[in-house]
Amino acid sequence: MGMTITEKIIAAHCGVREVHPGQFVYANVDICLGNDITAPIAIEEFEKAGIKKVFDPEKIVLVPDHFTPNKDIKSAQQSKSLRVFAEKHRLKYYFEIGRMGIEHALLPEQGIVAPGELVIGADSHTCTYGALGAFSTGVGSTDLAACFATGKVWLKVPESIKFVFHGKAKRWTSGKDFILYTIGKIGVDGALYKAMEFTGPAISELSMDDRFAICNMAIEAGAKSGIIAPDKITESYVNGRVKKGYVKYHSDPDSKYSMVYEFNADDIPPQVALPSLPENTKPVDDACGIKIDQVVIGSCTNGRISDLRIAAKILKGKKAHPSIRLIIIPATQDIYKQALKEGLIEIFIDAEAVVSTPTCGPCLGGHMGILAEGERALTTTNRNFVGRMGHPKSEIYLCSPAVAAASAITGKITTPDEIIKL
Amino acid sequence: MKSKCWKFGDNVNTDEIIPARYLNTTDTNELAKHCMEDADPDFIKKARKGDVIVAGENFGCGSSREHAPISIKAAGISCVIAKSFARIFFRNAINIGLLIFECPKAAEQIKEGDEIEVKLAQSEIFNHTSKKTFTFEPFPPEMQEIIKSGGLMNFVKTKMGQ
Numbered sequence: 335m336g337m338t339i340t341e342k343i344i345a346a347h348c349g350v351r352e353v354h355p356g357q358f359v360y361a362n363v364d365i366c367l368g369n370d371i372t373a374p375i376a377i378e379e380f381e382k383a384g385i386k387k388v389f390d391p392e393k394i395v396l397v398p399d400h401f402t403p404n405k406d407i408k409s410a411q412q413s414k415s416l417r418v419f420a421e422k423h424r425l426k427y428y429f430e431i432g433r434m435g436i437e438h439a440l441l442p443e444q445g446i447v448a449p450g451e452l453v454i455g456a457d458s459h460t461c462t463y464g465a466l467g468a469f470s471t472g473v474g475s476t477d478l479a480a481c482f483a484t485g486k487v488w489l490k491v492p493e494s495i496k497f498v499f500h501g502k503a504k505r506w507t508s509g510k511d512f513i514l515y516t517i518g519k520i521g522v523d524g525a526l527y528k529a530m531e532f533t534g535p536a537i538s539e540l541s542m543d544d545r546f547a548i549c550n551m552a553i554e555a556g557a558k559s560g561i562i563a564p565d566k567i568t569e570s571y572v573n574g575r576v577k578k579g580y581v582k583y584h585s586d587p588d589s590k591y592s593m594v595y596e597f598n599a600d601d602i603p604p605q606v607a608l609p610s611l612p613e614n615t616k617p618v619d620d621a622c623g624i625k626i627d628q629v630v631i632g633s634c635t636n637g638r639i640s641d642l643r644i645a646a647k648i649l650k651g652k653k654a655h656p657s658i659r660l661i662i663i664p665a666t667q668d669i670y671k672q673a674l675k676e677g678l679i680e681i682f683i684d685a686e687a688v689v690s691t692p693t694c695g696p697c698l699g700g701h702m703g704i705l706a707e708g709e710r711a712l713t714t715t716n717r718n719f720v721g722r723m724g725h726p727k728s729e730i731y732l733c734s735p736a737v738a739a740a741s742a743i744t745g746k747i748t749t750p751d752e753i754i755k756l
Numbered sequence: 757m758k759s760k761c762w763k764f765g766d767n768v769n770t771d772e773i774i775p776a777r778y779l780n781t782t783d784t785n786e787l788a789k790h791c792m793e794d795a796d797p798d799f800i801k802k803a804r805k806g807d808v809i810v811a812g813e814n815f816g817c818g819s820s821r822e823h824a825p826i827s828i829k830a831a832g833i834s835c836v837i838a839k840s841f842a843r844i845f846f847r848n849a850i851n852i853g854l855l856i857f858e859c860p861k862a863a864e865q866i867k868e869g870d871e872i873e874v875k876l877a878q879s880e881i882f883n884h885t886s887k888k889t890f891t892f893e894p895f896p897p898e899m900q901e902i903i904k905s906g907g908l909m910n911f912v913k914t915k916m917g918q
């Protein structure tokens with residue numbers, strides 16, 4: 335029996351030839367990651383256990399990105415604990431503000447994650463790096479502490495579900511729309527404990543930025559990981575960034591899936607997820623006209639350069655509707671600089687948007703755009719749970735950068751076609 | 757020991773269990789004060805030490821924040837029974853030693869306010885109010901080893917000591 339890409343990567347990291355779904359393993363970790371919310375607990379646990387040395391100072395990444403630049407004294411204390419730990423253990427990868435970005439945009443961009451690697455992160459959206467053909471999954475702070483010490487993680491080998499996207503993406507349909515559509519079909523626990531493997535001609539044509547957006551939201555279907563096998567597009571992204579050797583794995587033709595879904599990209603228009611679960615998706619046409627107060631373009635899902643380019647294309651020469659607060663957050667410093675070079679930032683400021691330094695900020699209701707009672711946001715982030723962006727009685731609608739930008743202009747949910755006519 | 761049950765629905769997410777506005781601290785007492793706040797603002801006033809949370813599918817979905825099981829444990833909740841758990845919440849609970857039981861029948865049939873008793877050795881939940889018994893699958897041996905050590909860090913310490 336053949337193995338899936340996920341099974342092959344896990345087996346290679348356990349030093350065995352094969353593993354089977356359901357099997358309990360201790361796997362070797364190539365990179366482990368923590369942020370200013372999760373790493374402080376990991377550091378406390380690590381120190382409480384009295385362990386003196388980390389397993390490898392070149393394989394631990396700490397990124398203060400959630401409440402940074404520190405929004406208050408308590409978050410300053412948390413960031414400080416990362417900084418102190420990084421210095422003490424001489425960690426290679428600690429990203430201070432001004433050099434940082436939202437972790438899941440930053441790590442691939444900086445070439446820290448390579449295809450075929452096994453990555454864990456104390457952040458649920460660690461599944462993002464599956465887009466590179468790596469096995470990558472979110473864990474908790476204690477897992478991270480244990481990994482600091484041992485370089486290992488306990489895992490149950492997941493079953494895989496295959497999602498085949500036939501056809502070709504429509505004009506305004508992005509990776510974000512593919513994944514929202516998928517979650518709408520299978521539900522927020524539709525892939526619980528499983529690996530989601532995305533494949534097919536419509537996926538092969540997607541840019542890396544779109545692929546990151548897809549794998550980023552695998553967790554929103556309850557999945558352990560999302561993965562896209564590496565191809566030419568992956569290689570051209572990785573070349574020049576990744577400075578280490580890597581292995582490209584592919585699923586065997588006779589590998590086993592617990593389920594196979596076949597979708598036709600031609601049937602997938604841009605999507606909107608209504609409050610308060612990412613599975614409440616509808617074609618944007620069916621949500622048109624809903625009034626909104628705030629639009630956010632950013633996050634580890636959609637704060638990359640191609641997201642900003644699409645937003646700028648739609649916003650160019652226009653202004654945000656007077657009733658709208660438009661917040662745009664490039665996900666990393668490099669993306670910010672690139673956007674500046676290309677004139678995108680000027681377009682945003684002319685459109686009367688707030689442009690912020692990289693931060694998670696409003697995505698998790700941290701800072702930089704919290705909602706008041708009864709307010710409604712349309713956002714390119716990944717979760718629309720009750721209270722996620724502020725007051726428990728505020729509402730969040732999820733969408734792609736194109737829909738977000740178009741809607742910012744009109745003040746209500748709008749299809750991009752309405753703004754940019756063919 | 758009899759424990760009183762508090763019921764919640766499907767897909768209770770970590771933002772409801774412990775909202776992000778409280779994530780700027782790791783103080784367990786502070787986290788306990790806001791346990792379940794956005795799912796039921798009065799929960800922490802009503803719940804007593806030793807009580808049980810009973811929930812539907814996918815309990816603890818959303819973020820990886822360990823603050824969620826920590827706040828439940830620190831609030832004195834003795835265990836969580838659900839139809840299913842989100843996977844990161846599941847592993848966090850095992851890793852920090854919060855008892856959780858996946859038992860769809862119990863999760864469905866137990867009513868708010870019922871008094872139950874969990875018999876770990878027998879893998880059983882007995883409902884004193886309805887007089888019904890439910891059985892659950894014991895954890896795989898490797899996870900039991902982590903639980904028996906008193907959590908993952910203790911487990912790691914003993915392993916590293918060897």
Ligand code: SF4
Pocket residue numbers: 400436437438457459633634635693694697698715716
């Ligand atoms: S951008 Fe949002 S989802 Fe992504 S890591 Fe930050 S808080 Fe989490």
